[in-house]
Amino acid sequence: GAGVSQTPSNKVTEKGKYVELRCDPISGHTALYWYRQSLGQGPEFLIYFQGTGAADDSGLPNDRFFAVRPEGSVSTLKIQRTERGDSAVYLCASSPGGTDTQYFGPGTRLTVL
């Protein structure tokens, strides 16, 4: 079946702008995760959804970052007033349940100029 998909694959924006990144999890997966990966680093956890609710948002760096999953499937990561330091690859993963293997999407490369 189809894996995790993310759009757009690349996003270039200017400092101070607002961006939305989308994640379509594997069908039937109830858990969804967002991670951020900087060049040469491993992915870092941002937020975890179980169904529609954010069960753990302890990895969000500040209040400019927000994520939603209104119907328990597609999720959107929203970044306000982007800064150059937000430039990274944003990865989404899903799993059948909260503690099962996480399957990753291809990521969205965000570049803030």
Add this chain to the structure above:
Amino acid sequence: GESVGLHLPTLSVQEGDNSIINCAYSNSASDYFIWYKQESGKGPQFIIDIRSNMDKRQGQRVTVLLNKTVKHLSLQIAATQPGDSAVYFCAENRRDGNKLVFGAGTILRVKS
């Protein structure tokens, strides 16, 4: 602090040889460990996992070994192929959590 780290940042092997990638973890509360492979421009791809009640698990050409005494994890790849060239990450998931904690990664280069 709590961290998952790798001993060797870069590993070069000859095609056909076996590869061993090592990982150390520090959180004794971790009970689930995963190896991911990441190729350039792609997301991490699941390779194999192991739970803390096991010390060895085998897949197709890959074996993961877990030594809880010294908090060490390794990935063995048999008959390494050029397509195995990538960055390999180990990650831990803690018993009471849902987030993966990744190490920095090891670059595997396979020479033909």
